[in-house]
Every structure is written in structure tokens, then in C-alpha cells.
Amino acid sequence: CDYDGPAMKTQVPGPRSQELTKQLGEIQNVGAVNFFCNYNESRGNYLVDVDGNRMLDLYTQISSIPLGYNHPALIKLMAHPDNLSTIVNRPALGILPPGNFPEKLMESLLSVAPSGMTRVQTMACGSCSNENAYKAMFIWYRNKERGHNTPSAEDLSSCMVNQVCERTLTNHHLGPGCPDLSILSFMGGFHGRTLGCLATTHSKAIHKVDVPSLDWPIAPFPKLKYPLEEFARENAQEEARCLEEAEDQIVKWRHKGKPVAGIVIEPIQAEGGDNHASPEFFKSLRNIARKHGCAFHVDEVQTGGGCTGKFWAHEHWGMDDPGDIVSFSKKLLTGGFYHKNELQADQPYRIFNTWMGDPSKNLFLTEVLNVIRTENLLEEVTRSGKALLNGLYELQTQYPGILSRARGQGTFCAIDVCDDATRTSIILKARNKGVVLGGCGDRSIRFRPALVFKEYHVHLFLNIFNDVLAQH
Amino acid sequence: CDYDGPAMKTQVPGPRSQELTKQLGEIQNVGAVNFFCNYNESRGNYLVDVDGNRMLDLYTQISSIPLGYNHPALIKLMAHPDNLSTIVNRPALGILPPGNFPEKLMESLLSVAPSGMTRVQTMACGSCSNENAYKAMFIWYRNKERGHNTPSAEDLSSCMVNQVCERTLTNHHLGPGCPDLSILSFMGGFHGRTLGCLATTHSKAIHKVDVPSLDWPIAPFPKLKYPLEEFARENAQEEARCLEEAEDQIVKWRHKGKPVAGIVIEPIQAEGGDNHASPEFFKSLRNIARKHGCAFHVDEVQTGGGCTGKFWAHEHWGMDDPGDIVSFSKKLLTGGFYHKNELQADQPYRIFNTWMGDPSKNLFLTEVLNVIRTENLLEEVTRSGKALLNGLYELQTQYPGILSRARGQGTFCAIDVCDDATRTSIILKARNKGVVLGGCGDRSIRFRPALVFKEYHVHLFLNIFNDVLAQH
């Protein structure tokens, strides 16, 4: 179920992709389109395009394909007649779940629940997962402030626009019912692009510019030196600085009358440039959250699902109580968030929408988890990741003018390129030689292969990458 | 492919549903769960539960099932081997679309494009459709204000947190890069539950309470008397009052320094209680939008897809230029929004996320549209809708103490019940007699059958409903 290597017929995008891009351009903005794909012909680690080019894929649809393309276990799943109806009839899960829903949740999401979390709410993408996690934290925080779970009549009427708006026609949102609470996020963080998420996203200006936002606090994320082991002391100082700043922000925003209900952070800042921090940093931050009564939300949308060598990246912190909320999407195929009991909204329809996820995605997830277990994919990822990172170390020694700061956990690796133009040129050249790569941050290349990326593929990639660099 | 009537074995929820609710309660809040379903056994207009009860479904998963359950055309679709790969490999549509994507968009969404709109952006649910539509309106508005499409260096740096935040650590969002623009919405409106959408949603307090919001203007939505034809003069006055108020709000918010970039409205307020307004109202509002340079966003998430007897509810307005943006989801199976050329974001990654929809949903939509055409379902809906509304008129004459304000367009009908408790009791009794209904607003029952709901089903329903009412 895998090809034996890349096979290129044209430059990428080839003539067929270019023609299709023109067609699609009549309908949508196509500025982000790389090329058009033939998903029927794609297999395992290889993405095939419409011009017949077959490429080793280290970007996997922005890190969202767990087992590579057309994995036989997933194809087989669809042959089962029961599953037809799951795919054809999408239910409103919050009101009319299918009979096997609790069992499927136990088999899938709860079998990989983060430490301390027994509850999970499915959602449909990373953004609604985070938006609803924020709402759960706001509701929890207000219940704490009130000392009980029942919003007052004034809370209800001041958020309930019909009455208040008819009376005053202004400031209807800003009554006690829609309180001035905030979420603390980190510079360089990425948590999605809907308005609530976007207020906590700080990776690239083009994601945010021209869109109204909320006045919420932002703390600096540590800017560490790599390899982490070599710069332990400096890095610890930088982390201490950021922790102090985070705590300052919490205090400041409380005084400003916009208390921090929750802290949201990625275990590795992905979109923002693959920025790592130490387990000690996250432990201390979790303590700061506890000390100030803020919920701690670990956003594992990109890091979750096994690519760091553990199922969740926060497992590398070695904590029994890593957080209050863990959100996920991408490689998990369904979105959603785990949470502690206390974060459970007390009434129905507070955390709600029409679909609340999609059981057909849960179906695939169950099978993905089976394959991860039976094929020991987390061990494979650890092994491939080691080979990949060692290869990157060697290349940055060999090309010190081009490459620096190789870093990673499992196959979740990245390396910096001297400048943005060189990065772009390297990515395009690698593509024409049959390797799909993605960028992140200002000048990093991120590696996001599927969990079926073996040592053999690592060496294939490193050889091609070396060729590209040698020509620079 | 349809059963010949309801068939009840237990009260609903039956023992199996109750057991499963208990199980699921260990994992999630189950306060909104009605009962558990057997989607394998459900067919056409009939939803079968896990206790073997078969019910005529007039709620269809919150109005999201276009052709009823397990429609043979959709089941057949999945037998085709090409479609396996579409369902198994979910692409990042914005960067690596499948080769057939432009063609599929032409066949499906563009074949039903609203008047004046040639562009469509797929999304995954109603909330991301609206959130991104709002972003498109904000970007468009700022480009108009600037007189060109290029955000200034100050715009970019003031929204780009790393720089500004490091300097000032406050107000980083509120620089010119994240402008104080607003969206005008209507009391009773519902546009979703993520933070941006929620700021424009004003249907029920429990949806909004405890969640921070944005200070955006809200206008009253006309409270009309039904049947509309009988109260034309009073209704026109009420509509004039609301239009005046809407225009006032636009002027006030401009003076407040928070100009209205766009107006968002449903053609029929659904969640808020099935509130209708006349074509003249919408025409005038569209003119107000034009006059003040605001974009006009028609939210057809619940009204779209044929249930009003036209594919889009706004077609009943008879306008060539009904709006600048039309958003959809639910019965369309995929989310997304149509827009005019001018509302196209000029740069990539401004309207973007990982998945940008799901081609497997487009696949089903294409087939749904085929069935709507070949089976003339819009005509059927008009016919069934007439029978349904006439039946409701008769019942409200017969039970004036219980029912009032019957109203509807196509099968998108509703009726008011004297109070909330009676409404709940009627819905539960109807369910035990084999009819699934849903509520909306404070005391309305909404009817949202699938497009395959025939006159025969109308009479089946009316008989059961009559029995329930007779016992009250």
C-alpha cells in the first residue's frame, strides 16, 4: 500500500494543475493553492497530483492525515453496510445520537483520554473545538465567581438582547450577562481563525489584519536556543522571564476588570514557527494558572495524535494533571475537547450546535487508533523522528549558511532557513524533486509526515533534501 | 424506501434510550438528548429509535436532512469506488484540492447560486460560514475605507502582536490593524454560537449568558401579525418602525466610531421563533445597506435548500440583487457562503482554515440536487406546505385556546402554543404517538420535515396532532 519512491513527470504545478487553478480562480481566491491532487492514486506517504507526479508527503494536508493516503483499513471500513448509514445520515449528535455513540466514544476518544480527564465533547474542527472550550472556561469561571451555577435574572436579561436593547439600544452586550472575561494567549500562538480563536492567535499579521478583536492579554512565548540540551541555562532564564510576564498579565488584566478565565497554549507552537518549551515551563505555567484560578487549556490540535512519539505532546511533560481542557482536531479526524468534570457546562444548550461533530469521523478515528496500536506506530514515530532529527543536525552542520536551529519531538520536526526567499526556493525545488514540505513561522520548514513514515522514508527524504541544498 | 406510518412500542425515551443516556451522561452533558436512534433502520420520513419506535420526523436533525434517511441515491453513491477515496482522504481544500473540485463546485453549489453571485467558498458548518462571511465583510469594508487593498505597515504591525505587545503590553488588538468595525444584527436572530457569530445571535439567553461579547448594534425585527395578508397595514407600520431603527443604529454606531461593515439577517428568523417579514421589508433593508455602504449578508443556514418551496428563501423577495453574501449549511450538507466579486478577499490565507469544507459532503450535495430536480421536490414542498399550513389554520380555529399564529412558507411552518409548558407537553405527547417535532422561540412549534415529505405525510401528521390537541 505504499509506492517505492517519488516519480516526477512535470514541474509542479504541472500543466493540468495550472489549468484547474485557472478554473477554480473563477470561483474562489486560489492564491494558496499549491497544486491539484489525484487522491484515488495517492497511497501511504505518497501524494499523487493531477499531472501524474508522485511525491513523498511530509506535510500531509497541514498535518491532518494520520495513516497516509487510502489506508486499506479505512477503505475496508467503508465496505461494512452498517457504516454506510453512519456516513449518509449525519445526526444532530447533541439531541439524537446513534445508539452506538457512547460505545464508540469509549472505544475511540476515551481510550486515549489525557490524564485526569474523563469527559469529552466532540466538535467538527479545531476552531469550534477551541471556541467551545473557551466558552466552557468562561461559564466555569462565572460559576466560580457567583459561587453557584445559576445565572441571575439580571445576568439573563442583560445578555438577552430583546429586553435590554429595546430599553437602551446601547451596551446591551456589556451587561453582567456578557461579562468582561479574557483568555490569556501567547505571542506566536495559533488557535484558529474564527473571531474568538483569532483573538488568541498571534502568528501572522495577514490572519488578523482588518478583523475586529477583543482586548485580551498576551504573554511572550519563550524564544529558546536549540538543541535545547546545549543551552539549558539560557533557556531556563528565557522561560523564567516569560512566566513572570504571564503572571504579570494575569494580575494586570484582573485589575483592568477583565479577569483571565483561562490560559490557552500549544505544547509546541506550530503555525508560529515550531517553538518548543521545556516540561518545567509548562509545569510552572500550570501552577500559575492554578494559583490565579484560571483554567489551563492545552491546544493539541496540531500536536495531538501521535506525531511527537506520544499520543499527546503534553505527555512529554510527565504530569498527572496536565490541564483542565485539551482540544484536538486534524489527525484525530473529528474535532473536540476533553475536560475535567468541573468544566462541564451545567445546563444543556450552552455548549451546543447542530451537528456537534460527525460520527462518520469517529468511525474512522476508531480504526486509526486500532492501527496505531497494532502497528506500534508511536514507536515507529519515535524511531523515524530520531533519524530525521539526526539527519537535520548533520545537514545544518554541512550547510551552516543555510540551515540552523533543527529541533523536534518525534517526527514533529522543523529547521530554520537563512531567509524567507531561500525557504520558498528550497520548498519549491524539493517539490520538483518529489518531496512536499510546508513552512511555518517567518523562515522555518516544518516536517509533518504521517504516522506511517518509516526510517526508510526518512533517508529517502534526506537524500533529496541534501541534493536541493547542494544546489544552493 | 419509506415506511407506511409510525409504529410505537414504548414511551419515548424507551428503556434502551434511558440506559444509553445514563451511559453518555458519564461522558457529556446529556440534558439536550431526546432519545437514541437507530439510523440503520430509519428510512425516508421515519426516524427509528433504539427501542424500535418508528416516528414520522418533522424536525429532521434540526432541519439538516434534505432527502430523509438512507435515501437510496445517497447509499448508491457510496458504492462507487472513486467515492471511497473522497471520503477516506479529507484534503486541505485551500492548498491541495482534488482534481474534480472545480467541476464538482460547478455541478453542485454554483448550479444553485443566488442571483448576482458567481463565487462560493466552502466551509464546514453554519458557524464557520458566518464567521468567515463576517471577516470577508470586514476586509471589504477596510479596503473601501483605505481606497486600496493593501493594509499599511501600521495596520500590519498593530495587529501583529509580537511587536506591539512587546512594546506596550496593552491594547495590542485595538490598533488600526484590528479596527473597531461592527455587524448589525436583529433581535431574535440566530447566526451561530462561536464568539463572532454569538455577538449577532439574540434568540435565547442561555446561548449567550456568561460569554464575553462585542459591542455591536442590534435592531428590532418586525413582530408581525398572522396571517400576513390579513394584517397588511399594521404589519407594514411595524416593518417601517424596524427599518427606521435599523438605519438609526447604523448612523449611531458610525458616530460611536464603530461603523457597521455589514448587516446580517435571516429571511425567516428560525431559532428565534419563525418570524417572517415581507419582501418589501427586505428590499428596503437592502437599500439601507446600499445607502450606508454596508454589505448585506443573508443567512440561509436554516432557510436554504428548498424547504420554503424555493431553493433559497430570499428568492421569494423577487430581487435580482438580493445581497452581497449568502451563507448556508444544514440541508446543503456542506457549509459555505456565496459572495459577489467585490467581497473576494484579495490575498490568500485571509479566509482560510485547514479543511475549508469537506469534499465528501459536496459529493452528497451533488446527488441531493439531482434528486431535487428529477423528483421535482420544490413543487412537492410547495404542495405539501400548502396542505400543512391549511391544516394548521383549521386546527387553530378548532383549538383557539391552545394554538395561534400559524404561519409558513413551503413546509417551513410554525404555530404558537398558549404557553411554554403546554408546548412541551404537546411535543412529548406527539412523540409518544409517533411524531417528532421541535420548538423554537418562546412558545412556537416549528415544522421542518425533509423535502420528501408528501401530502400523504401531512395528513398523517395532522391526524395525530389533532388527537394530541383533542386530549388537551
Ligand code: FES
Ligand atoms: S467552526 Fe468548526 S466546523 Fe465550523
